[in-house]
Amino acid sequence: MSEPPISRGFRGRGGGNRNARVPPGQHLVEDFPVLSAGPTPPVDLANWRFGLDDGETPLAEWTWAQFQALPQTDLTVDIHCVTTWSKLDTVWRGVSIDTLLEAAGLSEPPAPFVLVHCDGGYTTNMPAEDLLDGKAMVAWEYDGEPLDPEHGGPARLLVPHLYFWKSAKWVQRLQFVDPQVPGFWEENGYHIYGDPWREQRYDGD
Amino acid sequence: MTVTDASLTAPKKAWMVATVREVIDETPRVRTLVLDVPDWPGHRAGQHVDVRLTAEDGYQAQRSYSIASAPGGRLMLTVEMLPDGEVSSYLAGEARVGDTFELRGPIGGYFVWSEDLEGPIYLVAGGSGIVPLMAMLRHRDSLGAAVKASQPAVLLYSSRTAADIIYRAELDTLAGPGVTIVHTLTREKPAGWTGLTRRIDSAMLAETGFTPDLNPRIFICGPTPLVESAAGSLRDLGHAAKLIKTERFGPTGK
Numbered sequence: 001m002s003e004p005p006i007s008r009g010f011r012g013r014g015g016g017n018r019n020a021r022v023p024p025g026q027h028l029v030e031d032f033p034v035l036s037a038g039p040t041p042p043v044d045l046a047n048w049r050f051g052l053d054d055g056e057t058p059l060a061e062w063t064w065a066q067f068q069a070l071p072q073t074d075l076t077v078d079i080h081c082v083t084t085w086s087k088l089d090t091v092w093r094g095v096s097i098d099t100l101l102e103a104a105g106l107s108e109p110p111a112p113f114v115l116v117h118c119d120g121g122y123t124t125n126m127p128a129e130d131l132l133d134g135k136a137m138v139a140w141e142y143d144g145e146p147l148d149p150e151h152g153g154p155a156r157l158l159v160p161h162l163y164f165w166k167s168a169k170w171v172q173r174l175q176f177v178d179p180q181v182p183g184f185w186e187e188n189g190y191h192i193y194g195d196p197w198r199e200q201r202y203d204g205d
Numbered sequence: 206m207t208v209t210d211a212s213l214t215a216p217k218k219a220w221m222v223a224t225v226r227e228v229i230d231e232t233p234r235v236r237t238l239v240l241d242v243p244d245w246p247g248h249r250a251g252q253h254v255d256v257r258l259t260a261e262d263g264y265q266a267q268r269s270y271s272i273a274s275a276p277g278g279r280l281m282l283t284v285e286m287l288p289d290g291e292v293s294s295y296l297a298g299e300a301r302v303g304d305t306f307e308l309r310g311p312i313g314g315y316f317v318w319s320e321d322l323e324g325p326i327y328l329v330a331g332g333s334g335i336v337p338l339m340a341m342l343r344h345r346d347s348l349g350a351a352v353k354a355s356q357p358a359v360l361l362y363s364s365r366t367a368a369d370i371i372y373r374a375e376l377d378t379l380a381g382p383g384v385t386i387v388h389t390l391t392r393e394k395p396a397g398w399t400g401l402t403r404r405i406d407s408a409m410l411a412e413t414g415f416t417p418d419l420n421p422r423i424f425i426c427g428p429t430p431l432v433e434s435a436a437g438s439l440r441d442l443g444h445a446a447k448l449i450k451t452e453r454f455g456p457t458g459k
Contacts, residue, residue, distance in 0.1 A: 004265070005222055005305040007258040008425075010295050012266050024265045025257075027291065034429045034453050037315055039436035039446050049287035083269050084255075120446060150433055200311060204215035 023196040026086040032072040041119040053175040060104035077160035094139035097131040111176035119170035124183035163194040215216040220307040236297045237283045250344040251317040254310035268292040271336040275343035285333035325359040331427025357383045407438040417443035426452040
């Protein structure tokens, strides 16, 4: 449709949300809303594992202590949820995917796509290159505190340049695959890639 | 599981014009808008839409709202006015019959109930979290006797006060054989109130819900603390996590 209808009497909040850092269709929030499809899994650091797989072949796995011993990265980024909220300057600490690949002895991803697996069965997908060059991490600290379970603690994937459902909570494994395999929301009508700046919310956007 | 051509070439969900046909005051802060959407493709119970408002100067704001109506009927949205809610204050306050805005959808293929999901239905709602669950109850009510007999439903619905109960009269009429409606109030105990008067807790879930061996389909919608607590309690009571579907909304207070 070329000309959207004017909603009589709607003025909106005005300029505050027309920030150049806010993608189209998004609005700023100060709080940190929680969205999950099912129960929050209980935290169990003693049995926590994070691994990388090439297809069905395990490449590397870390315990919580081993993961904590890896070089840590701090990242301050804007995040954008497909439900239309954005939050600026969120502060995270974790281990970059670059560091994890290096620690696994890999100079590059073994396959061009990634299927992310989480506690509770949640999955999501993205091209492997979207996780490289400092663009993504496995985050375990938010705003200087251990990540709350309802926000994905002990650790979640952080891929801030894609809609936030890609930043999977309670992450356990990155599986490198070819061809691409759609994850949970991607199988349920959401966009296969999910770039907020191109407003790729739903399949077909 | 691999990407099919169909999913890569799916048509973009187009923005459609919705015209307000009727406004129903549900509570002091909640209204239902009955909409006329000529191109509406139909939906399933539990799905939502994105709403986009456009101001005269071209400014736009967009939010997601659950669909309240059963599949097949006229599209209805029930919206709670949130403090400082840019879009909700318009939909639940300003909008009048004849006003127009855009929406697209339906969206969401997960928090959905249809009659082909076998087993009893256990619905847990807090506040305006009742909306997608009401679509499920309305849909179930429209089905045949065989479905109703084999798929009994229980709704546990937490409201702050009796005046905050959304759809109260209709819920009374839906209750009956196969449908149990349990209200709990968290901020008052009015004279003559026979329902519960505390926050949803594990004992309440165990008493009102189906036992785990019956494999009930569980849908929980409401503010984050209620959803977190109820989903965790139900898992601890022995319900399989994969049968517990949740939808959260609203500010977290953090």
